[in-house]
Amino acid sequence: MEEYHNWQCYGNSHRFSFCQYPFIISIAAKKVIIQRDSEQQMISIARQSLVDKVSRRQKPDMNMLFLNVKVRRTHLVSDSLDELARKRADLKKKLKVTFVGEAGLDMGGLTKEWFLLLIRQIFHPDYGMFAYHKDSHCHWFSSFKCDNYSEFRLVGALMGLAVYNSITLDIRFPPCCYKKLLSPPIVPCDHNTLVGICDVTLGDLFQIMPELAHGLSELLSYEGNVEEDFYSTFQVFQEEFGVIKSYNLKPNGDKIPVTNQNRKEYVQLYVDFLLNKSIYKQFAAFYYGFHSVCASYALLLLRPEEVEILVCGSPELDMSALQRSTQYEGYQKTDLTIRYFWDVVLGFSLDLQKKLLHFATGSDRVPVGGMADLNFKISKSETSTNWLPVAHTCFNQLCLPPYKNKKELKQKLIIGISNAEGFGLE
Secondary structure, X not given: OHHHHHHHHHOOOXXXXXXXXXXXXXXXXXXXXXXXXXXXXXXXXHHHHHHHHHHOOOOOOHHHHEEEEEEOHHHHHHHHHHHHHHOHHHOOOEEEEEEOXXXXXXXXXXXXXXXXXXXXXXXXXXXXXXXXXXOOOEEEEOOOOOOOOHHHHHHHHHHHHHHHOOOOOOOOOOHHHHHHHOOOOOOOOOOOOOOXXXXXXHHHHHOOOHXXXXXXXXXXXXXXXXXXXXXOEOEEEEEEOOEEEEEEOOOOHHHXXXXXXXXXXXHHHHHHHHHOHHHHHHHHHHHHHHHHHXXXXXXXXXXXXXXXXXXXXXXXXXXXXXXXXXXXXXXXXOOHHHHHHHHHHHOOOHHHHHXXXXXXXXXXXXXXXXXXXXXXXXXXXXOOOOOOOEEEHHHOEEEEOOOOOHHHHHHHHHHHHHOOOOOOOO
């Protein structure tokens, strides 16, 4: 952190700092820098709110120190959009989420669930903001034109809030999305400067639309007469709400034939159109949303793939590593119940293992530092063995009754982890 602060203060002067050479700093160390930087910003913003209140001779209260988001489950997206838009000045405060009509207190668990449910709704194909490409198993921005791009700003702010509050998200964006997010890494002062535009290649398109990219690759290597055999022009067609619309890739593109001589230019313009120009307004809103929360010199240290790891964590689950790092309270790791538990969990399918992780921690993703960073704990629950296991997602803690045999433990655990949404108490 001392290195980072020196680098921040002295910038490009001749004073040496390791931060001038971010390739030698590990992603785990960069995560620490971003977390500490976020904490400092949270403290600074909260302190300023307190000073403002006192200077106006108003009574301060604890709520002013947090970004308090209050939402109804039935109106999750609209409520979240309204709350974040209304409290834009508070985005850099510590996040606290309340579900209306529920008794859960947010010590971290409600925040995780809010992110999970919101991302699930926003990325659903029926919502129309993002298209899911089955061949590449990733989402990409819908190119449909609309009057208001505030919901894309919301998704960007959500991603920023996740990084800022050290929450991992199950978002499947292609690598070039993170390259665009760092173009540039610091928001320009001049609002006329283009943002989210970067050099894209056919390789980037392969990661999103492999079939189309393969077709363009075939065009580049075609040995016949391109103009006579393909009869294409510098024009592309897109379907929008059932209507086919045409766009010129360059002025008078519909009158310029694609030939053997200009096909490289055609492919480059086509890729640039798909990944930059056709979604510019959507991505610009997304970019500004992300940087409204995450704006920091620490982003200059990150490569695009490192931003992806910070946002999404790792999807690779290593339950053996989790077993090695788990702490126990009321149990010893040699106790029969614990041995049953790990026998059952290590034998679970990947889907059930993800459900267990989500049940106990509020997320099915692994943080940057691996399973050891979860600080997972299994506590002995002094309740009847008729009860299901209970989780405190705020503390990554699983409370396990001392079940009599492996069959009973497996049955109760599967019921618990498969019905684990909501914090309602009746």
